[in-house]
Amino acid sequence: MPAMTLKVRLTVAEADLIRSVVLEAPDGSILPPFTPGAHVEVTIPDGTTRHYSLIDTDGSTAAPKAYRLGIRLEDPGTGGSRFMHDLKEGDTVEVTGPKNEFPLADSDAPSLLIAGGIGVTPMISMATALAGDGRAFTFHYAMRNAGAGAFVDALTGAHGDRVVLHRDDEAGGPLDVAALIDAADPATHIYVCGPKPMIEAVKTAAEHRGFAPDQIHFELFESAAEQDGDTAFEVELASSGKVYTIPAGRTIIEVLEEAGEDLVYDCQRGDCGICQTDVLDGIPDHRDVVLTDAERASNAVMQICVSRAKSPRLKLDL
Numbered sequence: 001m002p003a004m005t006l007k008v009r010l011t012v013a014e015a016d017l018i019r020s021v022v023l024e025a026p027d028g029s030i031l032p033p034f035t036p037g038a039h040v041e042v043t044i045p046d047g048t049t050r051h052y053s054l055i056d057t058d059g060s061t062a063a064p065k066a067y068r069l070g071i072r073l074e075d076p077g078t079g080g081s082r083f084m085h086d087l088k089e090g091d092t093v094e095v096t097g098p099k100n101e102f103p104l105a106d107s108d109a110p111s112l113l114i115a116g117g118i119g120v121t122p123m124i125s126m127a128t129a130l131a132g133d134g135r136a137f138t139f140h141y142a143m144r145n146a147g148a149g150a151f152v153d154a155l156t157g158a159h160g161d162r163v164v165l166h167r168d169d170e171a172g173g174p175l176d177v178a179a180l181i182d183a184a185d186p187a188t189h190i191y192v193c194g195p196k197p198m199i200e201a202v203k204t205a206a207e208h209r210g211f212a213p214d215q216i217h218f219e220l221f222e223s224a225a226e227q228d229g230d231t232a233f234e235v236e237l238a239s240s241g242k243v244y245t246i247p248a249g250r251t252i253i254e255v256l257e258e259a260g261e262d263l264v265y266d267c268q269r270g271d272c273g274i275c276q277t278d279v280l281d282g283i284p285d286h287r288d289v290v291l292t293d294a295e296r297a298s299n300a301v302m303q304i305c306v307s308r309a310k311s312p313r314l315k316l317d318l
Helices: 080-087 117-134 152-160 177-182 196-209 250-256 295-300
Strands: 002-013 018-024 037-043 048-051 067-074 092-099 111-116 137-143 163-167 190-194 216-220 232-238 243-246 276-281 302-304 313-316
Touching: 018 080, 037 067, 048 080, 048 117, 067 080, 080 092, 111 117, 111 177, 111 196, 117 137, 117 152, 117 190, 137 152, 137 190, 152 163, 152 276, 177 196, 196 216, 232 250, 243 250
Parallel strands: 111 137, 111 190, 137 163, 190 216, 232 313
Antiparallel strands: 002 018, 002 092, 018 067, 037 048, 037 092, 232 243, 276 302, 276 313
């Protein structure tokens, strides 16, 4: 998909550390259509790309005049998020997409939307579409405090009491996602976007309650962080016998692609499953949100975009 050069029309401070950026074609032409849950990739100055969900509040996804993105400034704020926060009206950026790996299911069943922090952005488009189609949904939006909540007025104004706000400081703790799922109709489709602990809690509760895998939809809004104690390990490719060292702070994909290996991947966050690879020998250190507990315990597959190794070497079916 070719990149587009888009111009910044507007930037708005939406909440603590969260800014929205509105992009349009320099000539004012209509942009490519998108569906709820879709994202675009923005190329930042170092040549890498960052994914940002598209926010639709008026049902104009079929012929959008602009793309609205929501960006949280990440600590230490020196990479893609800092670049996006520093954009000003009239600046241009290279954008590829849209692409959707987090679509709404084609179902008339009720929807339960659960968002944490900046994970609210794809859910806004979902709520807009569900309301426009007259489909039942409830939207639970969790945030640390009132200052951390973005797009709150727009959401509550558009959807009323279907939007339920949870502020950790007022509630005395995080959102009880298990209680929400216990109360849901068994036919419900569950959508969750936010930090990894929230996604894992929702998946665990839904699986325990008996929801089918195709009723549980999720998107991770953070990359797998480097952990204390990470060390180098080796990866052996079964097809060639080549061995690569994966140092702390770098992923398997980064090292192999730099060496010229042909890989298939997308999100690089551990939530899409596209880079899943068979493990022929060794023990992975799973850091994704895709695999089930049984798949993790088997150590037979792994997501090479984020996961590492507990053993000195992994032999992969590559």
